Amino acid sequence: MKTGLTPRQTLALRRHLEAGVPLVSRPYQCLAERINANEDQVLGQMHQWHEQGLFRRVGLVLNHRALGFTANAMLVLDVPDALIDEVGQRLGRAQGITLCYQRPRRLPQWRYNLFCMVHGRQRQQVETRIQQLLDEHLLSDLPHQLLFSTHAFKQCGARFAAPSMGAPCHG
Protein backbone atom coordinates (compact mmCIF):
# COMPACT_ATOMS: atom_id res chain seq x y z
CA MET A 1 0.00 0.00 0.00
CA LYS A 2 1.36 3.41 -0.96
CA THR A 3 0.76 6.05 1.67
CA GLY A 4 2.35 8.86 -0.32
CA LEU A 5 4.40 10.02 2.64
CA THR A 6 7.94 11.14 1.87
CA PRO A 7 10.80 9.47 3.78
CA ARG A 8 11.21 12.68 5.74
CA GLN A 9 7.53 12.69 6.72
CA THR A 10 7.67 9.01 7.63
CA LEU A 11 10.63 9.60 9.93
CA ALA A 12 8.94 12.62 11.48
CA LEU A 13 5.77 10.61 12.08
CA ARG A 14 7.77 7.90 13.77
CA ARG A 15 9.38 10.44 16.10
CA HIS A 16 5.99 11.87 17.01
CA LEU A 17 4.56 8.39 17.64
CA GLU A 18 7.46 7.57 19.93
CA ALA A 19 6.41 10.51 22.09
CA GLY A 20 2.79 9.44 22.09
CA VAL A 21 -0.55 9.50 20.30
CA PRO A 22 -2.24 12.83 21.17
CA LEU A 23 -5.20 12.71 23.57
CA VAL A 24 -7.67 14.37 21.22
CA SER A 25 -10.66 13.12 19.29
CA ARG A 26 -8.80 12.82 15.96
CA PRO A 27 -5.21 12.10 17.04
CA TYR A 28 -3.99 11.03 13.60
CA GLN A 29 -5.39 14.19 12.07
CA CYS A 30 -3.38 16.06 14.69
CA LEU A 31 -0.21 14.11 13.86
CA ALA A 32 -0.85 14.61 10.15
CA GLU A 33 -0.93 18.38 10.62
CA ARG A 34 2.43 18.27 12.37
CA ILE A 35 4.06 16.54 9.42
CA ASN A 36 2.16 18.39 6.72
CA ALA A 37 0.20 15.36 5.52
CA ASN A 38 -3.43 14.26 5.70
CA GLU A 39 -5.14 11.92 8.12
CA ASP A 40 -5.60 9.12 5.55
CA GLN A 41 -1.91 9.06 4.79
CA VAL A 42 -1.02 8.80 8.48
CA LEU A 43 -3.57 6.07 9.13
CA GLY A 44 -2.36 4.22 6.02
CA GLN A 45 1.18 4.36 7.34
CA MET A 46 0.04 3.12 10.76
CA HIS A 47 -1.71 0.14 9.18
CA GLN A 48 1.33 -0.57 7.03
CA TRP A 49 3.66 -0.54 10.04
CA HIS A 50 1.23 -2.71 11.93
CA GLU A 51 1.15 -5.27 9.10
CA GLN A 52 4.93 -5.22 8.86
CA GLY A 53 5.15 -6.08 12.54
CA LEU A 54 7.05 -2.93 13.46
CA PHE A 55 4.85 -2.33 16.50
CA ARG A 56 5.13 -4.50 19.52
CA ARG A 57 1.91 -2.91 20.63
CA VAL A 58 -0.08 0.31 20.31
CA GLY A 59 -1.97 1.23 23.44
CA LEU A 60 -1.73 2.59 26.95
CA VAL A 61 1.82 2.66 28.30
CA LEU A 62 1.59 2.76 32.08
CA ASN A 63 4.00 4.06 34.65
CA HIS A 64 4.38 1.15 37.05
CA ARG A 65 5.84 3.30 39.80
CA ALA A 66 3.07 5.85 39.77
CA LEU A 67 0.57 2.99 40.02
CA GLY A 68 2.18 1.82 43.23
CA PHE A 69 4.21 -0.98 41.67
CA THR A 70 7.39 0.34 43.19
CA ALA A 71 9.10 -2.98 43.83
CA ASN A 72 10.81 -3.79 40.57
CA ALA A 73 13.29 -6.65 40.45
CA MET A 74 15.50 -7.91 37.70
CA LEU A 75 16.13 -11.62 38.20
CA VAL A 76 19.30 -12.77 36.46
CA LEU A 77 20.24 -16.42 36.09
CA ASP A 78 23.27 -18.30 34.86
CA VAL A 79 21.65 -21.02 32.76
CA PRO A 80 23.72 -23.69 31.00
CA ASP A 81 23.70 -22.88 27.28
CA ALA A 82 22.12 -26.22 26.41
CA LEU A 83 19.09 -25.41 28.60
CA ILE A 84 18.63 -21.72 27.89
CA ASP A 85 15.75 -22.02 25.41
CA GLU A 86 13.82 -24.46 27.55
CA VAL A 87 14.24 -22.44 30.75
CA GLY A 88 13.61 -19.15 28.95
CA GLN A 89 10.38 -20.41 27.42
CA ARG A 90 9.15 -21.78 30.71
CA LEU A 91 9.89 -18.64 32.71
CA GLY A 92 8.58 -16.50 29.86
CA ARG A 93 5.18 -18.12 30.29
CA ALA A 94 5.15 -17.81 34.08
CA GLN A 95 2.64 -15.48 35.64
CA GLY A 96 4.12 -12.29 37.05
CA ILE A 97 7.09 -12.11 34.70
CA THR A 98 6.76 -9.19 32.30
CA LEU A 99 9.99 -9.61 30.36
CA CYS A 100 12.25 -12.61 29.78
CA TYR A 101 15.31 -12.19 27.59
CA GLN A 102 18.50 -14.05 26.85
CA ARG A 103 21.53 -11.74 26.84
CA PRO A 104 25.22 -12.54 26.40
CA ARG A 105 27.57 -13.34 29.28
CA ARG A 106 30.54 -11.02 29.68
CA LEU A 107 33.10 -13.13 31.50
CA PRO A 108 34.70 -12.68 33.90
CA GLN A 109 32.63 -9.61 34.93
CA TRP A 110 29.15 -10.96 34.21
CA ARG A 111 28.10 -14.62 34.19
CA TYR A 112 24.30 -14.28 33.90
CA ASN A 113 22.56 -14.98 30.57
CA LEU A 114 18.82 -14.94 31.38
CA PHE A 115 17.02 -11.78 32.50
CA CYS A 116 13.46 -11.58 33.89
CA MET A 117 11.56 -8.57 35.17
CA VAL A 118 9.08 -8.85 38.01
CA HIS A 119 7.02 -5.90 39.25
CA GLY A 120 5.11 -5.75 42.49
CA ARG A 121 3.76 -3.47 45.16
CA GLN A 122 6.04 -4.73 47.91
CA ARG A 123 9.54 -6.00 47.88
CA GLN A 124 8.84 -8.98 50.06
CA GLN A 125 5.99 -10.16 47.86
CA VAL A 126 8.24 -9.94 44.83
CA GLU A 127 10.95 -11.92 46.62
CA THR A 128 8.44 -14.57 47.66
CA ARG A 129 6.98 -14.82 44.16
CA ILE A 130 10.41 -15.22 42.60
CA GLN A 131 11.39 -17.92 45.09
CA GLN A 132 8.15 -19.75 44.28
CA LEU A 133 8.91 -19.53 40.56
CA LEU A 134 12.42 -20.84 41.02
CA ASP A 135 11.17 -23.71 43.18
CA GLU A 136 8.33 -24.57 40.80
CA HIS A 137 10.69 -24.75 37.86
CA LEU A 138 13.45 -26.50 39.81
CA LEU A 139 15.83 -23.62 39.17
CA SER A 140 16.79 -22.69 42.74
CA ASP A 141 20.18 -24.37 42.37
CA LEU A 142 21.20 -22.28 39.39
CA PRO A 143 23.40 -19.29 40.21
CA HIS A 144 21.08 -16.29 40.26
CA GLN A 145 20.74 -12.80 41.69
CA LEU A 146 17.91 -10.34 42.31
CA LEU A 147 18.59 -6.73 41.43
CA PHE A 148 15.94 -4.47 42.95
CA SER A 149 15.73 -0.98 41.55
CA THR A 150 16.21 1.77 44.10
CA HIS A 151 15.65 4.82 41.93
CA ALA A 152 14.38 5.61 38.43
CA PHE A 153 16.52 8.37 36.97
CA LYS A 154 14.73 8.23 33.63
CA GLN A 155 11.78 6.29 32.26
CA CYS A 156 10.14 7.11 28.94
CA GLY A 157 9.33 5.73 25.52
CA ALA A 158 12.13 4.28 23.43
CA ARG A 159 13.32 6.39 20.58
CA PHE A 160 14.52 4.52 17.55
CA ALA A 161 14.48 7.33 15.03
CA ALA A 162 17.65 9.40 14.70
CA PRO A 163 18.28 11.56 17.77
CA SER A 164 18.47 15.31 18.38
CA MET A 165 15.00 15.95 17.01
CA GLY A 166 13.31 13.65 19.51
CA ALA A 167 10.06 14.82 21.01
CA PRO A 168 10.04 15.54 24.75
CA CYS A 169 9.75 12.49 26.94
CA HIS A 170 7.18 12.12 29.65
CA GLY A 171 8.35 10.95 33.03
Add this chain to the structure above:
Amino acid sequence: MDLDLLSRQLMDRFQHAMPLCAEPYKAMAVALGCDEAHVLACLHAMDQAGTLSRVGAVFDHRRAGASTLAAFAVPATRLHQVAERVSQYPEVNHNYAREHFYNLWFVVTGPDRPHIQRVLNELEKDTGLTPLDLPMLTAYRIDLGFSLGETP
Protein backbone atom coordinates in the same frame (compact mmCIF):
# COMPACT_ATOMS: atom_id res chain seq x y z
CA MET B 1 -18.82 8.68 35.78
CA ASP B 2 -16.38 6.84 38.03
CA LEU B 3 -12.94 7.73 36.69
CA ASP B 4 -11.20 5.14 38.85
CA LEU B 5 -13.34 2.39 37.43
CA LEU B 6 -12.95 3.70 33.91
CA SER B 7 -9.18 4.00 34.21
CA ARG B 8 -9.05 0.42 35.44
CA GLN B 9 -11.13 -0.71 32.47
CA LEU B 10 -8.95 1.24 30.07
CA MET B 11 -5.83 -0.33 31.58
CA ASP B 12 -7.31 -3.81 31.40
CA ARG B 13 -8.52 -3.53 27.85
CA PHE B 14 -6.21 -1.26 25.94
CA GLN B 15 -2.63 -1.86 26.97
CA HIS B 16 -2.02 -4.62 24.46
CA ALA B 17 -3.84 -2.99 21.58
CA MET B 18 -6.17 -0.12 20.91
CA PRO B 19 -8.31 0.43 17.84
CA LEU B 20 -6.31 1.70 14.89
CA CYS B 21 -8.77 4.11 13.31
CA ALA B 22 -9.45 7.81 12.89
CA GLU B 23 -11.31 8.13 16.21
CA PRO B 24 -9.69 5.54 18.49
CA TYR B 25 -10.96 7.08 21.74
CA LYS B 26 -14.51 6.98 20.48
CA ALA B 27 -14.05 3.31 19.52
CA MET B 28 -12.68 2.62 23.00
CA ALA B 29 -15.66 4.40 24.55
CA VAL B 30 -18.08 2.33 22.48
CA ALA B 31 -16.32 -0.87 23.59
CA LEU B 32 -16.69 0.18 27.25
CA GLY B 33 -20.19 1.59 26.88
CA CYS B 34 -19.40 5.21 27.72
CA ASP B 35 -18.74 8.53 25.96
CA GLU B 36 -15.60 9.54 24.14
CA ALA B 37 -15.44 12.62 26.38
CA HIS B 38 -15.20 10.38 29.45
CA VAL B 39 -12.39 8.33 27.93
CA LEU B 40 -10.43 11.46 27.03
CA ALA B 41 -11.04 13.04 30.44
CA CYS B 42 -9.92 9.87 32.13
CA LEU B 43 -6.74 9.58 30.04
CA HIS B 44 -5.94 13.24 30.71
CA ALA B 45 -6.41 12.66 34.43
CA MET B 46 -4.13 9.60 34.33
CA ASP B 47 -1.58 11.61 32.40
CA GLN B 48 -1.72 14.36 35.04
CA ALA B 49 -1.43 11.86 37.86
CA GLY B 50 1.55 10.27 36.16
CA THR B 51 0.05 6.79 35.99
CA LEU B 52 -0.18 7.03 32.20
CA SER B 53 3.24 7.37 30.66
CA ARG B 54 1.68 7.90 27.23
CA VAL B 55 -0.73 6.42 24.76
CA GLY B 56 1.56 5.29 22.07
CA ALA B 57 3.36 2.85 19.93
CA VAL B 58 5.95 0.54 21.44
CA PHE B 59 8.21 -0.39 18.58
CA ASP B 60 9.76 -3.81 18.17
CA HIS B 61 13.42 -2.91 18.46
CA ARG B 62 14.59 -5.96 16.55
CA ARG B 63 12.75 -4.65 13.52
CA ALA B 64 12.64 -0.95 14.24
CA GLY B 65 16.28 -0.34 15.15
CA ALA B 66 18.88 -1.50 17.65
CA SER B 67 19.08 -1.45 21.43
CA THR B 68 21.10 -2.74 24.33
CA LEU B 69 20.91 -3.02 28.09
CA ALA B 70 24.02 -1.44 29.60
CA ALA B 71 25.33 -1.23 33.15
CA PHE B 72 28.00 0.67 35.02
CA ALA B 73 29.60 -0.11 38.36
CA VAL B 74 29.71 3.43 39.74
CA PRO B 75 31.36 4.48 43.02
CA ALA B 76 28.47 5.50 45.30
CA THR B 77 29.66 9.10 45.59
CA ARG B 78 29.51 9.52 41.80
CA LEU B 79 26.23 7.71 41.16
CA HIS B 80 24.02 10.77 40.68
CA GLN B 81 26.53 12.58 38.54
CA VAL B 82 27.06 9.61 36.23
CA ALA B 83 23.31 8.89 36.13
CA GLU B 84 22.65 12.46 35.03
CA ARG B 85 25.24 12.18 32.29
CA VAL B 86 23.64 8.95 31.06
CA SER B 87 20.10 10.39 31.17
CA GLN B 88 21.13 13.35 29.02
CA TYR B 89 21.18 11.12 25.96
CA PRO B 90 17.89 11.04 24.08
CA GLU B 91 18.93 7.49 23.13
CA VAL B 92 18.54 6.45 26.78
CA ASN B 93 14.93 5.74 27.75
CA HIS B 94 15.28 3.76 30.98
CA ASN B 95 17.93 4.52 33.56
CA TYR B 96 17.69 2.87 36.98
CA ALA B 97 19.80 2.53 40.09
CA ARG B 98 19.86 -1.10 41.24
CA GLU B 99 21.22 -2.83 44.31
CA HIS B 100 24.33 -4.51 42.95
CA PHE B 101 28.02 -3.97 42.28
CA TYR B 102 26.73 -2.94 38.83
CA ASN B 103 24.50 -0.26 40.25
CA LEU B 104 23.38 1.79 37.22
CA TRP B 105 21.36 0.07 34.49
CA PHE B 106 20.11 1.76 31.35
CA VAL B 107 18.67 0.94 27.93
CA VAL B 108 20.20 2.56 24.86
CA THR B 109 18.20 2.58 21.61
CA GLY B 110 19.11 3.89 18.19
CA PRO B 111 18.62 3.45 14.47
CA ASP B 112 21.45 0.89 14.24
CA ARG B 113 24.19 -0.84 16.23
CA PRO B 114 27.05 1.57 15.26
CA HIS B 115 24.96 4.39 16.67
CA ILE B 116 24.64 2.56 20.00
CA GLN B 117 28.35 1.81 20.01
CA ARG B 118 29.12 5.51 19.61
CA VAL B 119 26.96 6.37 22.63
CA LEU B 120 28.64 3.68 24.76
CA ASN B 121 32.12 4.79 23.65
CA GLU B 122 31.34 8.41 24.49
CA LEU B 123 30.03 7.44 27.92
CA GLU B 124 33.09 5.34 28.61
CA LYS B 125 35.37 8.20 27.63
CA ASP B 126 33.41 10.74 29.70
CA THR B 127 33.00 8.69 32.85
CA GLY B 128 36.14 6.54 32.81
CA LEU B 129 33.86 3.55 33.48
CA THR B 130 33.55 0.53 31.21
CA PRO B 131 29.92 -0.39 30.51
CA LEU B 132 28.57 -3.91 30.40
CA ASP B 133 26.93 -4.15 26.99
CA LEU B 134 24.17 -6.77 26.99
CA PRO B 135 22.10 -6.68 23.79
CA MET B 136 19.11 -8.99 23.66
CA LEU B 137 19.80 -12.34 21.98
CA THR B 138 16.41 -14.05 22.37
CA ALA B 139 13.07 -12.74 23.62
CA TYR B 140 11.09 -15.37 25.48
CA ARG B 141 8.59 -12.84 26.69
CA ILE B 142 8.16 -9.26 25.61
CA ASP B 143 6.44 -6.51 27.51
CA LEU B 144 2.78 -6.56 26.52
CA GLY B 145 1.63 -4.36 29.32
CA PHE B 146 0.76 -5.96 32.60
CA SER B 147 -2.28 -6.94 34.52
CA LEU B 148 -2.98 -5.05 37.73
CA GLY B 149 -4.67 -8.10 39.13
CA GLU B 150 -2.09 -10.82 38.78
CA THR B 151 1.09 -9.12 39.99
CA PRO B 152 2.28 -9.50 43.57
